[in-house]
Amino acid sequence: MEYSLLQRMKARIEPVLRDRRVTLLGIFGVLTLLLACYPATEVSYSNAQDPGAAQWLIEFRTGDDKVHMEMRHRRRSEKGFGHSSNGFMIAPEKLSGLTREQAMSSGANVKFQLQRDAGTFYFEGWFKEGNGSGHFTFSPNTSFGAELNRLGIGTPTAEQQLSMAIHDVGFALINELKSQGYEQPTLPQLVKMGQHGVHLEYVQGLKSLGYSVKYIDFLIKMRDHGVTVNFIRELANLNYTGLTAEELIRTRDHGVTAKYINEFRAAGYSQQSLEDWIKLRDHGVSMDYVQELDSLGYSRLPVDELRRMRDHGVNVSFIRELKDAGYDKIPVEQLIRLRDHGVNAKFIQKMKDLGHKDLTLDEYVRLRDRGERYELGRWQMADDGRRNASFKLKSQVPSPKSQVPRLQLFRLN
Secondary structure, eight states: OHHHHHHHHHHHHHHHHHHHHHHHHHHHHHHHHHHHHSOOOOOOTTOTTOGGGEEEEEEOOTTOSSEEEEEEEEEEETTEEEEEEEEEEEOGGGSBTOOHHHHTSSSEEEEEEEEETTEEEEEEEEEETTEEEEEEEEEEOHHHHHHHHHTTSOOOOHHHHHHHHHTTOOHHHHHHHHHTTOOOOOHHHHHHHHHTTOOHHHHHHHHHTTOOOOOHHHHHHHHHTTOOHHHHHHHHHTTOOSOOHHHHHHHHHTTOOHHHHHHHHHTTOOOOOHHHHHHHHHTTOOHHHHHHHHHTTOOSOOHHHHHHHHHTTOOHHHHHHHHHTTOOSOOHHHHHHHHHTTOOHHHHHHHHHTTOOSOOHHHHHHHHHTTOOOOOOOOOOOTTSSTTOOSOEEEOOOOTTSOOOOEEEOOOO
16 A cells, blocks of 8 residues: 555656756756856956956155056956056156146045056046045057057057056157167067066166167066166266176175265275175175274274175174173284184183183183083082092193193092
């Protein structure tokens, strides 16, 4: 009976399930068709319906010819979407529709534009007392890519064109490179030039100082290593001229700047070759070190001595501790010898506590050279001075008053 009941229930349920499966399959098919007809769209920077995707910040400062501008936007990469922030200085007259009066007001809504070869930015926002912020959209120039393609450079992607517009990479830069005899840049190289700060002014500034390196990647390398036009000009003012691009990069990498050289010249040091300044800087000789030595009585030391002292670890604290221990104005060569042999104020005090007083510094060096480990212990002497010694002390410390190399005390029972 139970079996027949189950059979009747199965016969009634199966048609219902079949109808529901058909319904579910039908709904799924409709959704699939809808998704195919309306694919997911990527947010465009020129689309004003997403103002939060692109933001701007500007700071006006009284007396400055240029203003600082920062542009933030979402960008797409191989890993998905991310955020990009780019800051740069710009002449305010390039911001069409924005006046200094608006920027410095007690509060004003603003709308202005920034036009580049690659396209135009449209800004909206608020300014108060020199500080402004808001949102922007980008309208790409459709003829920009076509012209780049005609020049044999290629057609930029939407992301590349936006980057070139932000960094003002346009035809003026391309024409300047061509006129100076540079290799023709590729599209990725142009984008990279803008992102790394190789702008038209940089290329022209290098030329005015006699530099035209011809290769785009090397041009980017110079800029990446901090070889600015001002850096080259300041070295030239110190009579360091005719340097190769490699020499400029090496000098900058080692931290030798016009400021560093001028500090030493102001302290009375004579002109050195760039290679000598590099060595001095590499060995850690700074003007702070020189001034601290001067305060301890070591004034105007030759650069070779400064370098040797720094190499051997003769720092200011080492000299000051010796001075506090009663050893003042130690000659440079002896300071180096003490440091090399591990004789410092702490070691000298330890030897004095062991009874080795009134020794010369050279004698302390000889003590240290023996490599002995001196251990302090407590022991008591009987009336005869020996009977109750609590331990055997064996030491290789020479007596300060004699030439006896070793002193041995043995336990007596």
